[in-house]
Amino acid sequence: MQINKIKKDMTEILSNVFDGATIMVGGFGEAGSPIELLHGLIDKGTKDLTIIANNSGNGRVGLGALIGQRQVKKVICSFARSAKGVTFPELYNKGEIELEVVPQGTLAERIRAAGSGIPGFYTATGVGTPLAEGKEEKIFNGKKYILEEALKADFAFVKAETADRYGNLTYNKTARNFNPIMCMAADTSLVQVKNILEPNEINPEHVITPGIFVQSLINIENPIIETNAIEEGMTYP
Amino acid sequence: MININTNDLIKGWDRNTIASKIANDLPHSSYVNLGIGMPELVSQYIKEDREIIYHSENGLLGMGPSPNENEIDLDLINAGKKPVSILPGGSFCHHADSFSMIRGGHIDYCVLGAMEISVTGDLANWSTGKGIPAVGGAMDLVAGAKNVFVMTQHLTKDGKPKLVQKCTLPLTGAAVVSRIYSDYAVLDITDTGFKVIQLNEDITIEYLQSVTDGNIYQ
Numbered sequence: 173m174q175i176n177k178i179k180k181d182m183t184e185i186l187s188n189v190f191d192g193a194t195i196m197v198g199g200f201g202e203a204g205s206p207i208e209l210l211h212g213l214i215d216k217g218t219k220d221l222t223i224i225a226n227n228s229g230n231g232r233v234g235l236g237a238l239i240g241q242r243q244v245k246k247v248i249c250s251f252a253r254s255a256k257g258v259t260f261p262e263l264y265n266k267g268e269i270e271l272e273v274v275p276q277g278t279l280a281e282r283i284r285a286a287g288s289g290i291p292g293f294y295t296a297t298g299v300g301t302p303l304a305e306g307k308e309e310k311i312f313n314g315k316k317y318i319l320e321e322a323l324k325a326d327f328a329f330v331k332a333e334t335a336d337r338y339g340n341l342t343y344n345k346t347a348r349n350f351n352p353i354m355c356m357a358a359d360t361s362l363v364q365v366k367n368i369l370e371p372n373e374i375n376p377e378h379v380i381t382p383g384i385f386v387q388s389l390i391n392i393e394n395p396i397i398e399t400n401a402i403e404e405g406m407t408y409p
Numbered sequence: 410m411i412n413i414n415t416n417d418l419i420k421g422w423d424r425n426t427i428a429s430k431i432a433n434d435l436p437h438s439s440y441v442n443l444g445i446g447m448p449e450l451v452s453q454y455i456k457e458d459r460e461i462i463y464h465s466e467n468g469l470l471g472m473g474p475s476p477n478e479n480e481i482d483l484d485l486i487n488a489g490k491k492p493v494s495i496l497p498g499g500s501f502c503h504h505a506d507s508f509s510m511i512r513g514g515h516i517d518y519c520v521l522g523a524m525e526i527s528v529t530g531d532l533a534n535w536s537t538g539k540g541i542p543a544v545g546g547a548m549d550l551v552a553g554a555k556n557v558f559v560m561t562q563h564l565t566k567d568g569k570p571k572l573v574q575k576c577t578l579p580l581t582g583a584a585v586v587s588r589i590y591s592d593y594a595v596l597d598i599t600d601t602g603f604k605v606i607q608l609n610e611d612i613t614i615e616y617l618q619s620v621t622d623g624n625i626y627q
Contacts, residue, residue: 200467201490253543264541273542277508277549284505296552300583345501346467347484352503
């Protein structure tokens with residue numbers, strides 16, 4: 173029998189996602205954001221989610237829509253003040269959603285650390301700022317650093333350009349961003365991918381995420397383009 | 410407390426002039442991260458005698474200018490989420506590698522804006538203390554880049570000094586700024602105060618001191 177991580181539909185790929193889960197959502201703004209997987213989660217109605225992402229969604233599409241449906245209790249991100257953000261500010265200003273602000277590089281490194289079995293690390297980022305409050309400090313070679321802990325998740329929702337049935341992935345330009353490290357840091361990585369190729373069709377030298385970090389794939393050939401969707405006034409559901 | 414009537418202010422260098430001064434100070438073959446907004450202007454003033462490589466923290470090294478309308482690719486954006494291009498010799502990487510370039514001390518210069526800069530080089534530029542807190546990559550950039558250049562107006566819109574004895578706003582980083590480029594002067598952060606490297610032609614050192622809340626010397 174052959175390994176095949178490709179799922180037949182959204183219901184199957186999301187079948188194990190549970191209420192209260194912590195989910196990493198790839199993307200930087202709309203580039204690399206797994207909009208269809210997030211819409212699948214709206215259809216499924218999964219609640220009380222903690223979302224780890226760089227941003228907090230735009231308009232009422234993708235992450236913005238999931239937050240708007242009140243399925244998210246907490247967002248851990250670096251920048252929750254997007255120009256086109258609607259739903260997060262609405263709930264935040266009413267005190268109905270929690271926010272943990274993490275410097276972008278610390279967010280990436282906490283994710284990478286979790287995926288690499290490193291429970292914490294010291295960094296100069298944030299030293300002397302309000303984001304260092306309550307964190308252990310240590311001096312190395314006369315310079316102060318703070319302790320940051322690894323950030324794990326139950327699931328990673330990821331968007332990739334090309335995959336094979338083993339889960340080997342390539343990305344498109346700056347849509348790569350957080351996606352590869354989130355695949356590493358989550359117990360289960362769910363990937364929506366534009367093109368599925370035969371295993372011998374992806375040059376092993378070009379694989380960005382090796383299949384060991386990926387559990388499930390779904391083929392979304394023509395994903396929604398967030399900018400266009402928002403311009404057209406799209407809302408989901 | 411210094412508070413200048415904004416009608417009495419001397420007009421300093423415009424933002425293009427400030428950008429060209431920064432551009433002149435970036436050496437050939439530097440790796441540079443330009444903050445979103447005013448610092449982006451710097452790239453327009455790099456002279457022919459040098460090549461600069463621009464880093465965008467969302468995983469792009471070798472960033473080029475905005476593309477033509479028909480060449481826009483929404484998967485190729487900068488840290489401000491605007492469409493950009495990639496130049497020959499450019500590369501993509503994931504976010505942890507991109508921030509290793511910053512945090513590992515590989516970025517030679519970063520240029521960013523400021524709300525306040527203290528005499529000891531503390532920088533506040535991410536939060537007014539109000540609204541939704543959002544930091545992005547600013548704290549990583551100021552902690553990791555080899556040289557941190559600030560590009561700013563010397564005074565706030567209400568005529569308050571941005572160069573201060575002590576920042577009142579939440580810090581982005583402590584003792585991180587190397588040099589300030591304002592509309593009135595170019596100043597280095599030193600152990601004894603703001604050292605004037607270049608003074609605007611229309612301004613005296615006494616005037617500069619009167620609009621700066623911290624020791625200035627030449």
